Amino acid sequence: MTGWYERAIYPALVRLDPERAHWLALRGLSALDRLPGGQWLLRQLCDSPVDDRLAVDCLGRRFPNPLGLAAGFDKDAEAVGALLALGFGFVEVGTVTPRPQPGNPRPRLWRLPGERALVNALGFPSTGMAAVRARLAGRQFPGVVGINLGKNRETPLERAAEDYLAVLATLWDVADYLVVNVSSPNTPGLRELQARSALVELLRALGEENRRLARLHRLRPRPLLVKLAPDLDIADAGHMASDAAALEGGADGLVVANTSTDRSLLCRPLPGFPGGISGRPLRARATALTREAYRRAGGHLVIVGVGGISSAEDAIERLRAGASLVQLYTAFVYEGPGLPARILRGLLAYLEREGLRSVEQLVGVDA
Ligand SMILES: Cc1cc2nc3c(=O)[nH]c(=O)nc-3n(C[C@H](O)[C@H](O)[C@H](O)COP(=O)(O)O)c2cc1C
DSSP: OHHHIIIIIHHHHTTSOHHHHHHHHHHHHHHHHHSTTHHHHHHHHHOOOOOGGGOEEETTEEESSSEEEOTTTTTTOSSHHHHHHTTOSEEEEEEEOSSOBOOSOSOOEEEEGGGTEEEEOOOOOBOOHHHHHHHHTTOOOSSEEEEEEOOOTTSOGGGHHHHHHHHHHHHGGGOSEEEEEOOOTTSTTGGGGGSHHHHHHHHHHHHHHHHHHHHHHTSOOOOEEEEEOTTSOHHHHHHHHHHHHHSTTSOSEEEEOOOBOOGGGSSSOOOSOOSEEEEGGGHHHHHHHHHHHHHHHTTTSEEEEESSOOSHHHHHHHHHHTOSEEEESHHHHHHOTTHHHHHHHHHHHHHHHHTOSOGGGGTTTTO
8 A cells, every 4th residue: 555655646646736636535535435345445455453452442432543633634524434444543523613614715735745744724614514414423433533623714703612612512422522623823813712711711611511412412421622732832731731621521631732833843934825834843842742731631631642743653752742642634645545554553563562561551651
């Protein structure tokens, strides 16, 4: 699978406009998702390891392995089954907004191959919560499905909670966990919701609705996580972790972190693209934030580490810094569908070498 992607598919995709390439890749995966035998075929081609030593029990679920696909790749839940068949243990769908919206004008996605990075200013293009619900309802997946919640661009910040509540209520029963995205740099004002009082208020409202729906369905509340920006001060991230942990019924975890607006992360100055940087330049900062969040709240919150992960070594580093689960996006674009299997094989080889019984034994050992 690997050689095939690198020799034939990547050189063809890289000649296309990045958004067009993404659209084509998603169309292909979505066709295989729906085709009878398509997911089986992907599983055979990728041959990703399935092994109890990789399983992670957290957020009230058994994750088949700790490697997930980060939010933004499959915004509208078009290819969840196919993506799980590549080996990901979980897929985070979204960001989903209440009403459909087109996102920002194009061009709005750029590759920086020399830095193994992407810059995006998509601004939550979404088919909306009803369409996402229709794609997920009634389906069973061999992995965990998270949903990342957002707001429509035209909803004023003072009414943002209404949007998050609407998406939460509509998608509650088709999600294994929910993520409150207050950290995308591409929706004006969104990051202001990371301010202490705004976040506490938002989490209280979402927590209440979560518990109401749990009573209604006679189930447990869905785990609720908050996705943070990597541009937060380390100390602020630590305070946010403590606050989120202290809030009764509020947050169960943190996703650390979203894309960055800090141009100094890049080796070469960027010729004026707006938007957030993802990929390798994020790695060190996202790891440092993960470590801080784990030190502050590791006993109370599950930390999902994301940003610049592209190998088994990167995943191991993030787990050791305190993440219970890891995610990636940008490396998947550069390395292709064989990447999850390669990372999981690397993880297993590491466990063997170190004589460990479970990947869970790595969490936080370097924090
Ligand atoms: C093109 C693109 C679109 C993204 N869209 C979203 C999104 O809709 N919601 C979200 O929470 N994060 C989004 N992200 C951020 C990723 O989920 C992830 O946090 C970030 O890219 C860092 O991981 P990476 O370095 O492995 O890419 C997006 C990233 C990229 C590159």
